[in-house]
Amino acid sequence: MRADIQFVPVDVQVEKAEEKVFVVIDVLRATTTIIEALSNGCTDVIPVVTVDGAFDLAKKLPRKDTLIGGERGGLKVDGFDVGNSPREYTRDLVSAKRVILTTTNGTKALQSVAGCEHVLVAGFTNVQAVVQRCIALKADPVVVPAGGKGRFSLEDVVCGGMMVDLLGKEGAALTDSARASRILYKAFDRDLLEMAKSCEHGRELIRLGLEEDLAFCVQTNVSSSVPVFKKGSITLD
Amino acid sequence: MRADIQFVPVDVQVEKAEEKVFVVIDVLRATTTIIEALSNGCTDVIPVVTVDGAFDLAKKLPRKDTLIGGERGGLKVDGFDVGNSPREYTRDLVSAKRVILTTTNGTKALQSVAGCEHVLVAGFTNVQAVVQRCIALKADPVVVPAGGKGRFSLEDVVCGGMMVDLLGKEGAALTDSARASRILYKAFDRDLLEMAKSCEHGRELIRLGLEEDLAFCVQTNVSSSVPVFKKGSITLD
Numbered sequence: 001m002r003a004d005i006q007f008v009p010v011d012v013q014v015e016k017a018e019e020k021v022f023v024v025i026d027v028l029r030a031t032t033t034i035i036e037a038l039s040n041g042c043t044d045v046i047p048v049v050t051v052d053g054a055f056d057l058a059k060k061l062p063r064k065d066t067l068i069g070g071e072r073g074g075l076k077v078d079g080f081d082v083g084n085s086p087r088e089y090t091r092d093l094v095s096a097k098r099v100i101l102t103t104t105n106g107t108k109a110l111q112s113v114a115g116c117e118h119v120l121v122a123g124f125t126n127v128q129a130v131v132q133r134c135i136a137l138k139a140d141p142v143v144v145p146a147g148g149k150g151r152f153s154l155e156d157v158v159c160g161g162m163m164v165d166l167l168g169k170e171g172a173a174l175t176d177s178a179r180a181s182r183i184l185y186k187a188f189d190r191d192l193l194e195m196a197k198s199c200e201h202g203r204e205l206i207r208l209g210l211e212e213d214l215a216f217c218v219q220t221n222v223s224s225s226v227p228v229f230k231k232g233s234i235t236l237d
Numbered sequence: 238m239r240a241d242i243q244f245v246p247v248d249v250q251v252e253k254a255e256e257k258v259f260v261v262i263d264v265l266r267a268t269t270t271i272i273e274a275l276s277n278g279c280t281d282v283i284p285v286v287t288v289d290g291a292f293d294l295a296k297k298l299p300r301k302d303t304l305i306g307g308e309r310g311g312l313k314v315d316g317f318d319v320g321n322s323p324r325e326y327t328r329d330l331v332s333a334k335r336v337i338l339t340t341t342n343g344t345k346a347l348q349s350v351a352g353c354e355h356v357l358v359a360g361f362t363n364v365q366a367v368v369q370r371c372i373a374l375k376a377d378p379v380v381v382p383a384g385g386k387g388r389f390s391l392e393d394v395v396c397g398g399m400m401v402d403l404l405g406k407e408g409a410a411l412t413d414s415a416r417a418s419r420i421l422y423k424a425f426d427r428d429l430l431e432m433a434k435s436c437e438h439g440r441e442l443i444r445l446g447l448e449e450d451l452a453f454c455v456q457t458n459v460s461s462s463v464p465v466f467k468k469g470s471i472t473l474d
Binding site: 006007008010150151152153154157175176177179180183184187199200 | 243244245247387388389390391394412413414416417420421424436437
């Protein structure tokens with residue numbers, strides 16, 4: 001097994017993606033939100049790139065069973081049912097519901113690997129469970145940090161580094177970028193919350209009054225859910 | 238001043254590049270070679286993306302004053318005068334000569350910022366001199382690691398992190414990617430040669446019998462030369 005990480009988002013050539021498992025990470029907050037929603041009984045999450053696309057899709061689905069969620073500029077979009085804070089995706093709200101989700105970075109990162117055979121969704125909250133699934137799949141993991149508007153995102157690479165650290169302990173060979181992500185994880189693992197508060201995206205969320213999301217998103221291994229993205233929909237298998 | 242680093246090569250939009258100074262780094266080996274050639278009296282280096290482009294350009298220039306250099310697969314190209322090892326670019330060979338250079342990654346990285354107002358060429362050998370030039374220019378430095386075939390290159394990011402460390406000491410604000418590169422530099426600064434030997438590109442050069450190049454390329458601050466890339470040509474101003 002060889003573990004790799006992309007440091008910034010790049011489109012994956014599906015034909016070269018055989019025998020790989022892509023692990024999409026957008027710690028703040030899309031993938032943490034997806035993990036939380038599915039853990040709380042949401043039937044499936046459909047990631048959509050644009051706001052218009054989310055409204056259009058919602059019109060085709062039974063209104064009472066569907067929630068439209070996500071953000072632009074970090075805030076809930078007018079007319080959406082719910083924003084992009086994982087804390088909003090409670091069992092009361094999401095149980096037995098489908099969620100249409102559009103966010104600035106996370107849903108784009110998911111689209112970049114749409115069509116690949118194995119795509120998992122990870123955050124700090126489910127790292128260990130995702131690592132175990134990668135091992136069970138016997139495929140080479142490629143971590144795909146969502147980034148921020150196409151740029152490097154520290155929090156996603158640090159989370160990827162935590163995955164790489166665990167994969168290394170399971171005997172995986174590491175690419176140079178994977179080694180680098182592990183070094184970055186080790187530099188911050190004693191205080192992930194401080195890392196989240198200090199990074200560019202975290203500071204933006206604090207400015208928006210969403211600091212409580214940071215503490216939620218850096219909880220490690222509190223979920224055993226492994227969301228799988230296949231045929232346009234994310235489910236727990 | 239704000240210091241930034243691109244973790245993988247991306248094309249720069251020239252119109253957004255005002256008030257920035259781009260610093261291209263391909264430690265193993267193109268930018269180290271350029272620094273060495275110019276330090277040894279070469280008049281200018283013309284980076285060219287393709288082998289055919291190098292031969293075509295050479296036909297238009299006085300043969301006795303021109304050297305064609307570079308590599309494909311790490312090795313000198315048939316018909317070239319010289320390869321891509323900085324150790325080949327001695328004063329005897331290059332003094333008063335122009336060098337046409339084409340390499341797998343470095344010359345592409347240079348082309349990605351061609352047309353930007355301020356583009357400098359750096360390696361471990363001239364980091365301090367490049368930092369001083371950035372400060373004198375009063376422009377925000379953006380480090381551009383050459384990468385390896387579009388991928389993350391540890392040795393270039395570590396060298397960029399050394400630059401960032403010095404810029405930080407001079408009061409520069411750091412982006413998240415710049416902070417990350419500094420952490421990676423600090424993880425390897427006690428033994429840069431070991432880092433070079435262990436990274437993907439270094440291992441490839443060792444396989445090719447070019448291990449001596451690694452020790453040459455990780456010498457720090459042995460040159461005060463600051464190559465400037467402008468209008469298609471790299472000179473010492």
